[in-house]
Amino acid sequence: MPPKKKLTRETIVNAALALVKERGADYLNARELAGRLGTSTQPIFSQFATMQELKAAVLDAAYECYLAYQKEDIEKGNYPPYKASGMSYIRFAGEEKELFKLLFMRSRRNETYSPSEADDMATMVAEMMAIPLDKARRFHLSMWIFVHGVATMLATDYITFSEETVSSLITDTFQGLKRQYDTEELT
Amino acid sequence: MPPKKKLTRETIVNAALALVKERGADYLNARELAGRLGTSTQPIFSQFATMQELKAAVLDAAYECYLAYQKEDIEKGNYPPYKASGMSYIRFAGEEKELFKLLFMRSRRNETYSPSEADDMATMVAEMMAIPLDKARRFHLSMWIFVHGVATMLATDYITFSEETVSSLITDTFQGLKRQYDTEELT
DNA sequence: TGTGTATAATAACAGGTGTTATATAACAAC
DNA sequence: GTTGTTATATAACACCTGTTATTATACACA
Numbered sequence: 412m413p414p415k416k417k418l419t420r421e422t423i424v425n426a427a428l429a430l431v432k433e434r435g436a437d438y439l440n441a442r443e444l445a446g447r448l449g450t451s452t453q454p455i456f457s458q459f460a461t462m463q464e465l466k467a468a469v470l471d472a473a474y475e476c477y478l479a480y481q482k483e484d485i486e487k488g489n490y491p492p493y494k495a496s497g498m499s500y501i502r503f504a505g506e507e508k509e510l511f512k513l514l515f516m517r518s519r520r521n522e523t524y525s526p527s528e529a530d531d532m533a534t535m536v537a538e539m540m541a542i543p544l545d546k547a548r549r550f551h552l553s554m555w556i557f558v559h560g561v562a563t564m565l566a567t568d569y570i571t572f573s574e575e576t577v578s579s580l581i582t583d584t585f586q587g588l589k590r591q592y593d594t595e596e597l598t
Numbered sequence: 599m600p601p602k603k604k605l606t607r608e609t610i611v612n613a614a615l616a617l618v619k620e621r622g623a624d625y626l627n628a629r630e631l632a633g634r635l636g637t638s639t640q641p642i643f644s645q646f647a648t649m650q651e652l653k654a655a656v657l658d659a660a661y662e663c664y665l666a667y668q669k670e671d672i673e674k675g676n677y678p679p680y681k682a683s684g685m686s687y688i689r690f691a692g693e694e695k696e697l698f699k700l701l702f703m704r705s706r707r708n709e710t711y712s713p714s715e716a717d718d719m720a721t722m723v724a725e726m727m728a729i730p731l732d733k734a735r736r737f738h739l740s741m742w743i744f745v746h747g748v749a750t751m752l753a754t755d756y757i758t759f760s761e762e763t764v765s766s767l768i769t770d771t772f773q774g775l776k777r778q779y780d781t782e783e784l785t
Numbered sequence: 786t787g788t789g790t791a792t793a794a795t796a797a798c799a800g801g802t803g804t805t806a807t808a809t810a811a812c813a814a815c
Numbered sequence: 816g817t818t819g820t821t822a823t824a825t826a827a828c829a830c831c832t833g834t835t836a837t838t839a840t841a842c843a844c845a
Contacts, residue, residue: 417823441803451824452804462803508705516703518695519755553744553771559756560747568707584740584771587778591770594777604793628833638794639834649833 418454420468427469428476435509439466473510477503493535494581497558501577504562511566515559529555546592557584605641607655614656615663615697622696626653660697664690680722681768684745688764691749698753702746716742733779744771 426447431439441462445452459465484499485492504511529551537547561577564570572580613634618626628639628649635641646652671686672679691698716738724734748764751757759767 440801442801453823453825456804457822512705515756516750516754518699522755549767549770553767556747556751556767557740557744557771558747559751560743560745563703563750564743564746567703567705568709569702580736580740580743583736583778584744584775587774587776588771589774590777590781591774627831629831640793640795643834644792 417450418448418458420458423448423455423458423465424468424472427465428472431469431473431513432507432509436466436469436513439469470513473513476507476510477514480507490578493532493539494585496532497554497581498574498578500558501562501565502574505565508566508568511562516563516566540589542592550588550592553588554581554585557581604637605635605645607645610635610642610645610652611655611659614652615659618656618660618700619694619696623653623656623700626656657700660700663694663697664701667694677765680719680726681772683719684741684768685761685765687745688749688752689761692752692759695753695755698749703750703753727776729779737775737779740775741768741772744768 423444427439427444430444430447439462441452441455445455448454455465459468480503481496481499484490484502485495487495489495490498504515530548532555533544533548533551536542536551537544540547540550542550558581561572561580565572610631614626614631617631617634626649628642632639632642642652646655667690668683668686671677671689672682674682676682677685691702717735719742720731720735720738723729723738724731727734727737729737745768748759748767752759
């Protein structure tokens with residue numbers, strides 16, 4: 412009875428994600444997206460009640476993209492798992508600047524922060540370095556801050572690093588903090 | 599002959615800066631600003647040819663605000679100068695989140711980066727720690743990244759730190775990196 | 786006390802948004 | 816084929832921008 416649907420939710424979200432990747436989240440709007448899809452804006456609003464709903468779906472898709480980076484880099488095994496996680500975060504920031512800004516440089520006021528993930532990492536660190544969990548937490552927090560610092564600089568073109576530079580910066584910081592927390596009693 | 603000007607450039611920029619502080623740069627527009635000034639939008643456009651010109655003036659004012667933070671914290675002498683500079687950057691990020699985002703979390707593509715300031719700091723570090731300038735550069739880069747990481751997290755409400763926590767995080771990282779670069783030959 | 790002029794207030798224009806009303810057309814069932 | 820349903824295209828609405836014409840007005844000077 413009806414003509415077949417031109418667009419699925421997935422098609423729309425994919426096009427929206429591509430748009431955000433190329434031009435940034437600020438440029439995502441109904442007409443721009445419709446033009447890219449070669450349709451009017453109607454199909455978009457038949458799949459999503461509001462643009463806000465679509466943007467939420469795009470945010471999820473962006474996060475999936477980030478998880479794919481994590482998966483790939485950890486499986487690749489170029490670095491030990493803990494370092495690979497940080498290197499992957501940084502690679503994502505450099506290669507998908509707009510998605511990184513959307514996911515990790517947004518204001519998070521009134522957003523619930525779940526420390527469980529960071530705590531898993533801290534546990535991993537405690538075992539890896541054979542140090543107590545409270546030290547591991549502080550160590551991981553510092554490393555996380557450092558990695559986030561590099562990533563945000565890359566995402567905003569504040570500065571450019573080669574992968575080798577990043578790798579050695581992280582290694583130096585890792586080793587330095589390790590020394591610091593290993594000998595903490597002495598200071 | 600004419601009625602006296604209601605608004606000077608300074609008055610307008612101050613109101614615009616206050617608006618940006620409270621609501622963020624995205625909310626700065628002619629009508630909102632005029633409402634805050636208790637006038638129509640005309641006086642704004644008699645002082646500034648375009649909103650873009652006004653926004654440039656607001657950016658300068660925001661930077662002045664940042665410099666005032668630096669000046670105050672360095673003169674206060676609560677920390678040694680090098681650390682004070684980083685602590686001040688972080689305090690600014692926490693207390694003036696919107697201005698920090700505007701100044702230091704913007705995309706900088708095609709903006710000339712002047713490494714002179716960072717190099718001055720590296721020289722300071724080289725003298726302070728009595729290490730060669732190339733090591734001092736790497737050390738300072740790492741510290742800068744770390745400080746920037748903390749600051750961006752605070753500005754986006756990614757996480758909250760007390761000043762004491764920040765201070766000890768920075769000290770630990772400073773000491774750790776110091777150890778690292780002092781004994782670099784051995785690794 | 787008038788008067789001219791710079792200034793501001795009002796209102797309008799030209800885009801650009803999200804969203805929706807209306808009209809058109811495709812397609813499956815008869 | 817005809818028909819009914821429904822997705823799409825078209826066009827419009829309402830709102831928000833920057834910006835500008837037009838009108839009104841305050842005030843130093845004559």
